[in-house]
Amino acid sequence: MGNKQTIFTPQQLDAYQVGHSARREAGLFYRYHNLAPQLVPLDYTSKPDVKLPYELIGSMPELKDNPFRQRIAQVFSEDGEGNMTLDDFLDMFSALSEMAPRDLKAYYAFKIYDFNDDDYICKSDLEKTLNKLTRNELTEDEVRMVCEKVIDESDLDNDGRLSLEDFQHMIVRAPDFLSTFHIRI
Amino acid sequence: MSWARERQTLDAGQIHYGPHQSLRLRERPSNSAVQRPPQFNWNADQPEEGAKGRPRNLKELPLPMELKKAIRQVQQMKVPVMSNWQSWKISKSKTMKRFLEESREVLAYVAPWRRTLHKIGGHFGGGVQSYFLFLRFLVVLNFLSFLLIAGFVLAPSIVFQSSPGNSETQNSIDQIECMIYSPEPQSLSVFYQYFLDLLTGMGFMEYSYLFYGFYNNTEMMNLQLSYNIPMAYLLTTAFYFIFCLICIVLRMGAVIRDVVKTGGRAVGGYSTLVFTAWDYGLQGNRATNLKQNNIRYQLQMDLEEERIRKVAASLTMAQTVRLYSLRAFLNLVVFGLIGAAFYAIFKATQFSQSQTGGDFLDLIVQYLPSIVITAANFLVPFLCDKIALLERHSPSTTVILALLRAVFLRLVSLGVLLFTLWNGITCNGVTESAACSVCQYNHKQYPCWETRVGQEMYKLTVFDFITVIAVMILVEFPRRMLVDHCPCKLAQFVGRQEFVVPQNVLGLVYGQTVVWTGALFCPLLPAINTIKFIIIFYCRKITLFQNCRPADRTFRSNSSNFFFLLVLLLGWSLATVALIYAAVMIHPSMGCGPFRFLSMMWSVVPDSLQLLSNSSRDFLYFMGSQAFCIPLFVLLCVVLCYIAALASIYGKTVSLLQSQLKMEGRDKQFLVKRIKELNSASRGKKR
Secondary structure, eight states: OOOOOOOSOHHHHHHHTTTSOHHHHHHHHHHHHHHOTTTSOSOOTTOOOOOBOHHHHHTSTTTTTOTTHHHHHHHHSSSSSSOBOHHHHHHHHHHTSTTSOHHHHHHHHHHHHOTTOSSSBOHHHHHHHHHHHHTTOSOHHHHHHHHHHHHHHHOSSOSSSBOHHHHHHHHHTOTTHHHHSOOOO | OOOOOOOOOOOTTOOOOSSOOOGGGOOOOOSSSOOOOOOOOTTOOOOOOOTTSSOHHHHTSOOOHHHHHHHHHHHHHOOOOOOHHHHHHHHHHHHHHHHHHHHHHHHHHHSTTHHHHHHHHHHHOHHHHHHHHHHHHHHHHHHHHHHHHIIIIIHHHHHHHSSSOOOOOOOOGGGGGGGOOOOOOOSSOOTTHHHHHHHHSOGGGTTSTTSGGGOOOOEEEOSSOEEEHHHHHHHHHHHHHHHHHHHHHHHHHHHHHHHHHTTSSOTTHHHHHHHHOOOTTOOSHHHHHHHHHHHHHHHHHHHHHHHHHHHHHTOOHHHHHHHHHHHHHHHHHHHHHHHHHHHHHHHHHHHHHTOOOOSHHHHHHHTHHHHHHHHHHHHHHHHHHHHHHHHTOOHHHHHHHHHHHHHHHHHHHHHHHHHHHHHHHHGGGOTTSTTTTTTSSOTTTOTTHHHHHHHHHHHHHHHHHHHHHHHIIIIIHHHHHHHHHOOOHHHHHHOSEEOOHHHHHHHHHHHHHHHHHHTTTOTTHHHHHHHHHHHHHHHHHHHHHHHEEOOSSOOOHHHHHHHHHHHHHHHHHHHHHHHHHHHHTSOOOSSSSTTTTSSSGGGHHHHHHTTSOHHHHHHHHHHHSHHHHHHHHHHHHHHHHHHHHHHHHHHHHHHHHHHHHHHHHHHHHHHHHHHHHHHHHHHHHHO
């Protein structure tokens, strides 16, 4: 790295290193900075309070075509609207990296698919998920049948909706989850 | 609901956890059951540290950065009290873990084509990637086998070829006509003869290190070292087979572990599909559209299967009987087709073995068995697919049936070829008949029968390779150009090619089985196969990226990986049976080869054992005797029973834990209901 400017204090670097290497850290910071160079200062030692609006985050090439990008930004942002600080940004890519453990990913996946934020994935959440997954090309009947099947298979406490435990129990049996819930950046 | 906007800054060591919390730790004041926010257990012991010296479970919790910083500071202040033994154990386990991680990284780095496989998996999914992983496994297996054979058979043969001190025993005079073997090419040869010889393995290729006939039964008996080439030849081949078996079984073990970990076939098929099918790493409009189509197709397929199952369950008795009799008839038709293919292979092989010659027309005759086998392997599955439409099975059953039929066809057609060769060599097993009585084999037609068998396997390998290249150039590229540039409806209907994984994998298994069968008779065949598979890897990669579209139907990779390895194991057993039969039951050629003066190939081992010292000889005899084998067998049975019992216990534990999970959910629901009732009761009492 040719840039000798200090971006973080050593304590900040140490804190941020949970889940990343220092080089990856710096790479992510430059991505964040390049989204809005005039808003994000290069020197973060004074812990400035900078928040990038959702439109900038959603236009990143890694997220641009993801049908769930709005939910991802909402889940990881502090204000719940999708406007992210650097901390939120780093958290997001840390949870979606290949080193994040399964439980952490399952937790965040559950929150992404919980559209109405009520700590349960109910039928309406499932329908919205399905429509995003298939670009609204399934018929009403098919959507209804698939939702019924999903709830049948995963609902362990029989309350008609999926709680976090049901979701995690189902994720344990999915071999591909760790590799699909992964953004390469 | 208004959420607090501020987040308190943290001083060193102090944590404020008031109503101003970050998004992730908010307690939602909803009336449903509480979703526990991730807690951090301050009192837990920290016996294990991560490789970088940081406590591992800190990374696993979705806590805000400041909180993690604070926790780490507190943990560093804690000094665990441990005995010397425990601290030594912990430091040793840390070193071991670090070493294992680094060696795993090095292995992954050294493994060839790592980046290519990654790219393929990203673009086309796990099913196609599993084909390329299988191909890479076979390349590595073949290369290691070649090193084995080169080290123990080829190099000593080359070295001892020209050195004095070989001993060659003489045969008895009256079998002189069996020793006639003259594979030297004619002096006047046409210019394209070399090319033809390269393709058929005859002429200048026949008497070379490529085939069995060239090796001598030299036994080096120097003062410093002694090397018995026939023994090395046989034992290297045997060890090569055992090495392949071990590799396949190890790989199967790894695959089974994955399958068991996830509870076998995806029981939660729909939920897994909905929640884990979307690949978050996909970029670009085209890739996401394809993935969405993919998911939609899979869901529709699953629903269709459900519908078919319901329809099948609701048939009347008369309709069921009619369906089953139709299916039985169609199965007979399929068996008839396969039997016809076998007969065609039998006739073709007989005809081709009886002809010899050197010009182009005879080239076709030489390759006739390979052509017939390849044509049968293409036509018969195609017809079976059309027939399967009438059978009206569910889609997954149809796929499995087609695969089973294709596997049966491929492996047994190779078996028919070997059977026909055996017929010719041993006069249908009747060694007293006219042609075979002198030398115990048909010496007029097969002066060196091992080389001939090796040549057949060589021709099969070469033809398989040529077919792959020819299909790629003559079928796949033109099809893609037609689809891309011709606006006619037929082209759009046919569409771009799809990479069909099962058929391609069966082709690989077939090629590898041919190599195994021919390894005893053509020692360089694994080397040729390594090169062939490497070229096929690159060809398939090019065709995948240029000509294919991502499959509509994804291939379930985890359970099918196991199936492919099982089929490979089946091919291996076929080759082993052929090897054992050839080594033990058929008299080796007297005119060529390292076993020319023995009555069977295996007898070189007992003969050499006589030369050992008394004690080692007695020890080996003891190992082969009943006094050792029967207790060993009994011990192995006991170990097998123990492992089976262990496996059943684990299975029961897993199902017990699953039912316990369900029970806990119900308990929670019950308790919440009771709390509500009590609350409303007490509220009612207050009024």
